[in-house]
Amino acid sequence: MKEENDENKDFSAHVMLQQKLGCIIQDGITEGQRFALSSDLWRCASASPHCDVLITLRPQQNKQILKELVLWLHDIIKKSEPHFDIKIRHHNLTNSYGLYITANYTSLLKGAELCHLKKPIKPSYGGGMRDFTIDEAKCFQGLEIRSNFLSGMERSMIVRQMLQMIKAPSPGGFLFRPISTESPHQILVPDGGTLLVSLMSQKVIENMLPLHQPEILADLQKRWVFALFDEQPLEDIKEYFGTEIAMYFAWLGHLTTALWTPAIIGVLMFFVGGFSFLHQDKENTLFGDICFVIFALINCIWSTAYLEMWKRQQAELAFKWGTYELQTDQFLEDPRPAYKGECLKPNPVSGRLEPFYPPWKHMLIRYGVTFPLTLLCVSFLFFIMFCLLQLQDMADAVFKHSYYFKWIIYLPMIVYALIIVSGDFFYRRLAIILNDLENYRTDDEYENYLIQKIVMFQCVSAFGSLFYIAFYLNDMRRLQETLATLLITRQLTQNIIEIAVPFIIEKFKVARLTYQMTRSMSDHSLQRHVDAARKRKDTFQSTPSSELDETYSSSQDNNAEGVCENVESGSGELRLRKPNGSSLLSVTSSPKRLSSNSEAFELTEAELQALMTSYNRPLDDYLEMFIQFGYVLLFSPAFPLAASCALLNNLLEIRVDAFKLCNAVQRPFGRRVKTIGAWQKAMEMMGVAGVIVNCALIGQSGLIQRMWPDMPTSIQIIFIVALEHFVLAVKAWIDTAIPDIPFWIRIETAKVEHWRREAYKRESRLITGNDDSGRASPNMNESNSSNNFQSTSQRQNVPPPRSITDHSRFRRVRENRSCTPAGRNAHFY
Missing domain, CATH: 1.20.5 (Single alpha-helices involved in coiled-coils or other helix-helix interfaces)
Known part of the structure; x- marks a missing residue:
């Protein structure tokens, strides 16, 4: 009887366990179906509202403070730039708010003059490219066509520049204190500091980005990302992403084309010359050594010719894109927004008041803090690398023939790889902190010195083990194996990390937020919202693009006065306008109007783009290609197929980077450049280092010892040094013979x-x-053309050119370059 009871209990427990497992599996299936269904909300996201710049605020636990904060920021921007059209929209995914900022055409033209944008001149006025000015607006081609004169990239760049010129009101201090609660939440901005930069550093503003233009982006992807064997549309890339991104892809394409020469020669050398380093017989060894020397010298000459030809193409692109005469003098550029000064002093060139930082403090920090810390980090990395490589040699000698402990041989290299990854992570943040501490005035200075710090660390981590093997162990066979392993592994892992990781993380993040947003909904309500989202997307795809463009052009230049509040049902959108002469909406009453509709679950592409990883500058892309260039140039005689591997990788790298820019990261702001910056100097230094290393490898190859066995070691060293100087002289001659421009x-x-x-x-x-007689006719002609242009400008909403008489042309440049929005408006209106 007792046994039967035990059996019944076991059977009941078994049944209960099966039921629980069944319930868990059923719940998992149900939640999985809800997860997949909720994901359709972001897959069928609605089109983004048209705007030039989107500013998103960081979510706050106190919703009332967040509402007051977004309206406070709206008021600040409106006071400085009253002609901006600002829409406030609630973001359901992050439970925060976004400010959709659009500038009218007149403001954009004034901003184009402030940004020194070069635009084409009408053929009747001489043609060519010139800096856009309001006074000579009638001379510029296509000014009357508002949708084409300024590209979307230029619009966002101008609006961003105008936003970054908004300064904190004097004397600074606490600019925002919530009045609806007694929370200590407050914002501190220094006197004369840039408002938006201070808000971003204090984590009040989470993102500031330009939105993608879907139709233009789709056409660009078709002709760029998915056209594997077609030439890159550099003009379209420049129009959409700016000259900095276009210059990078032009440089990458030029490098890929140049790699065909060493790749073909390397393949011939590898299969004809051997390069197995097994030293089978004297004749084959001598022939292999000769091929080794020839290929090393060819690489040195090739690198010089490649760099010089790129300088010429770079100059052609800069001239074609209107950045050839871009001013690079630091005193002619405005200080970067994050530049901090101890006081305000006049610029020695322009006379404008701007932040001033003592040069002696700048030099003290650079040479007393930054350089010692950088040298210490690089030395520490080299020491750790040396110790681990020595430890690997010891483990190889002890456990090489062991069956159970052979895995110990690989432990030092695994530890070394982990140290490299973690060291790069921490050192990059240290480099940014040190660069911020040095407080550089311009963006170019800041980036150049940041590149120096990062390149020093990366060179040690990428090439340190190769130098150890080549010149300490003197093992050419191991050098060949290590170089091939590092090059191929680095290319594969970086391509995966560069495109797959951010793309998957972004999609998973959006799916998780969408699932959390819809957990409180019933299945029927969720299905209803998903069906509505699918219907909206189908409707948008069937809408002609002309209707969308017409809506955009009619809304962006609406200058009607008065207050216009337009709350769209289900969109959580509020439009605020400032009436003429009246005060802005009070902070105390406005938050009530910002209450979001809890039943509205419409997601837009703007919300999804705001959650993507930001892409500020192509620093990592340049760095990846720079390290690859070093592998090809420094040690490729030991592995002649390095150029072939680099060529195949670059053919894929162009499309991978293009896909990343179009789909995996936020659209970057356009930036005007005339060169690739500090990377040109870094590549030239790598070319000189390539001559030195290749000549040293020739000395290590043993060719001189086998050809002249009785030659003393000192004479061999002198011969190698003389060869190195001869190759450097040839490089200098090529540099002089091929003009840069x-x-x-x-x-x-x-x-x-x-x-x-x-x-x-x-x-x-x-x-x-x-010349009194010559003054009347130009003024009269100018007056007639001004009257004719006035009628056209009234129809096209284009500001008429002002008359240019006597000293006005010379006063205009200094007046209109005011750093403060109030100063600009005082002169323009």
Whole structure:
């Protein structure tokens, strides 16, 4: 009887366990179905509202403070830039708010003058490219076509520049204190500091980004990302992402084309010359050594020719894109928004007041803090690498023939790889902290010194083990194996990390947030919202693009006065306008109007883009190609197939980077550059290092010892040094023989300079009054053209050009370059 009871209990427990497992599995299936169904909300996200710049706020636990904060920021921006159209929209995924900022055409044209944008001149006025100015607006081609004169990239760049010029009101201090609660939450901005930069550093603003333009992006992806064997559309890349991104892809394409030469020669050398380093017989060894030396010298000459030809193509692209004459003098550039000064002093060139930081403090931090810490980190990494490689050699000698403990041989290299990854992570953050501490005035200075710090660390981590094997162990066979392993492994892992990891993380993050947002909904309500999202997407895809463009152009230039509050049902959107002469909406009453609709679960592409990883500059992309260039140049004679591996990787890298920019990261703001910056100097230094290392490898190859066995070691060293100097002299000769700037560009720039001198002479005669007879007719012609343009500008909402008489042309440049929005408006209106 007792046994039967035990059996019944066991059977009941078994049944209960089965039921629980069944319930768990059923719940898992149900939740999985809800997860997949909720994911359709972001897969069928609605089109983003048209805007030039999107600012998203970081979510706050106190919703009332968040509402007051977004309206406070709206008021601050409106006071400084009253012609901005700002929409406040609730973001359901993050439970925060976004400010959708759009500038009207007139404000954009004024901003284009402030940003020194170069635009094409009408052929009747001489053609070419010139800095856009309001006074000579009628001279620029396509000004009347508002949708084409300024690209989306240029619009966002102008609006961002105008936003970053908003300064904190004097004397600074606490600018925001919530009045609806007694929370200590408050914002502190220093006197004269840039408002938006301070808010971003205090984690008040989470993102500031331009939104993608779906139709243009889809066409660009079709002709760029998915066209594997077609030429890159550099013009379209420049128009959409800016000259900095376009210059990077032009450089990457030029490097890929140049790699065909060493790749073909390397394949021939590898299969014909051997390069197995097994030293089978004297004849094959001598032939292999000769091929080794020839290939090393070819690589040195190839790198020099490649760099010089790139300088010419770089100059052509800069001239074509209107950045060739871009000013690079630090005193002619505005300080970067994060630049901190101890006081305000006039600029020695322009005379404008700007933050001032003592140069002696800058130099003290750089040479007293930054350089010692950088040298210490690099030395520590090299020491750890040396110890682990020594430990690996010891483990290899002890456990090489062991059956159970052979795995110990790989432990030092695993530890070394982990140290490299973690060391790069921490050192990069240390480099950014040190760079911020050095407080550079311009963006170019900041980036150049950051590149120096990062490149030093990366060179030790990437090439340190190869130098150890080549010149300490003197093992060419192991050098060949290690170089092939590092090059191929690094290329594969970086491509996966570069595109797959951020893409998967972003999709998983959006899916998780969407699932959390819809957990409180019933299955029927969720299905209803998903069906509505699918219907909206189908409706949007069937809407002609002309209707969307018409809506955009009519809404962005609406200058109607008065207060216009338009709350769209289900969208959580509020439009605020400032009436003429009246105060803005009070913070105490406005948050009530910002209450989001709990039943609205419409997601937009703007919300999804705001959750993506930001992409500020192509620093990591340049760094990846720079390390690859070092592998090809420094030690490729030991592994001639390095150039072939790099060529195949670059053919894929172009499309991987393009896909990343179009789909996996936020759209970056456009930036105007004339060169690839500090990377050009870094590549040139790598070319010099390649000559030294390749000549040292020739000495290590044993060719001289086998050809002249009785030659003393000292004479061999002198021979190698003489060979190195000879190759460096050939590099210098090639550098001089190939001009950096094509002849036709020098002619065109000379024409522009001639035009400037002639214009200055005419202006000087007008000012001195020596040519009274010649003053009337130009003014009369100018007046007639101004009247004709006025009627056109009224129809097209284009500001008419002001008359240019006497000293006005010379006063305009200094007046309109005011750093404060109030100063700009005082002169423009």
